[in-house]
Amino acid sequence: MFTYTYVAPGKFVPVEKPKPTLLEDQDAIVRVTLASICTSDLHIKHGSVPRAVPGITVGHEMVGVVEQVGPAVTAVRPGDRVTVNVETFCGKCFFCQHGFVNNCTDPNGGWALGCRIDGGQAEYVRVPYANQGLNRIPHGVSDRQALFVGDLLATGFWATRISKIDPQDTVLILGAGPTGICTLLCVLLQGPRQVIVCEKDPLRQQFVRQHYPQVLVVGPEQVVQACRQHSSHGGADRVLEVAGSDETFQLAWQCARPNAIVTVVALYDRDQVLPLPRMYGKNLIFQTGGVDGCDCDEILQLIAQQKIDATPLITHTYPLSQIEEAYALFENRQDGVIKVAIAVP
Numbered sequence: 001m002f003t004y005t006y007v008a009p010g011k012f013v014p015v016e017k018p019k020p021t022l023l024e025d026q027d028a029i030v031r032v033t034l035a036s037i038c039t040s041d042l043h044i045k046h047g048s049v050p051r052a053v054p055g056i057t058v059g060h061e062m063v064g065v066v067e068q069v070g071p072a073v074t075a076v077r078p079g080d081r082v083t084v085n086v087e088t089f090c091g092k093c094f095f096c097q098h099g100f101v102n103n104c105t106d107p108n109g110g111w112a113l114g115c116r117i118d119g120g121q122a123e124y125v126r127v128p129y130a131n132q133g134l135n136r137i138p139h140g141v142s143d144r145q146a147l148f149v150g151d152l153l154a155t156g157f158w159a160t161r162i163s164k165i166d167p168q169d170t171v172l173i174l175g176a177g178p179t180g181i182c183t184l185l186c187v188l189l190q191g192p193r194q195v196i197v198c199e200k201d202p203l204r205q206q207f208v209r210q211h212y213p214q215v216l217v218v219g220p221e222q223v224v225q226a227c228r229q230h231s232s233h234g235g236a237d238r239v240l241e242v243a244g245s246d247e248t249f250q251l252a253w254q255c256a257r258p259n260a261i262v263t264v265v266a267l268y269d270r271d272q273v274l275p276l277p278r279m280y281g282k283n284l285i286f287q288t289g290g291v292d293g294c295d296c297d298e299i300l301q302l303i304a305q306q307k308i309d310a311t312p313l314i315t316h317t318y319p320l321s322q323i324e325e326a327y328a329l330f331e332n333r334q335d336g337v338i339k340v341a342i343a344v345p
């Protein structure tokens, strides 16, 4: 079968591989119907994910149809349309039981698909711990509607949940890339009084203004001022930092009001420093929020109820056979791209 495979740092190429087979009792084989390219795939390509194993098929955000299940799989059956979770988790350890599936202590747990084991930019994928790793797509929900459930929407949903947003709040989201917009969709569900999005890219600013007119969109130069003006207590009540730059990390605490919650979703490529003497007395709650993909069923229900629609993010669609062109477009941010879907015939 056709796969897109990480062969060496800087190099992904199409590789013909045999169709995967069941290896464990809890495995499922999924025929991929739609996949996406994620910024994390580019991190693998550029060598900034040391755990990534050369030779693996990349791709960790996809939907498909269950083809085959192992004897211990009870949650799905062959023929079910499913979303695939970016996280592999056992469901039994201390962290899984508490909903912190990102920290599953199983040696095969965590981000495995498309990183340590073959992923979904391929015709078929083997999903370990399929009872936890697959979620059935409700009737009436299309592949495009469900595509981001296992990764981007799971990230935004988790970040929103731990930020404990109140209807009286002014919420600031730093960054309007794909994760920022998925976070925005989940934040809007909480109905806060005011949402401010800070983004420097004019195309992304335009995208948010066009699709979410109720949101105030500002650039990094105006964001401190905007948070003061549009909140009741001198700054944002909740800050979700999704952008991941040195500048946005500093803006996160500067824009927050005293005693605010700051949730850091972003992944940085170097250490960040908090100027604690200057922040003294501000009494912020800082938390990091790496994805815990344990709310996928709830997200799918919200999509079915038309409360979440991430389809506008899919600006481009390519067939699997043209995945190299899709990567070139996504990597070079051409043609106003936000997300690329890869359709598998």
Ligand SMILES: [Zn+2]
Residues within 6 Å of the ligand: 038, 039, 040, 041, 060, 061, 086, 151, 152
């Ligand atoms: Zn991803």
Ligand SMILES: [Zn+2]
Residues within 6 Å of the ligand: 089, 090, 091, 092, 093, 094, 095, 096, 097, 103, 104, 105, 106, 109
């Ligand atoms: Zn676990």
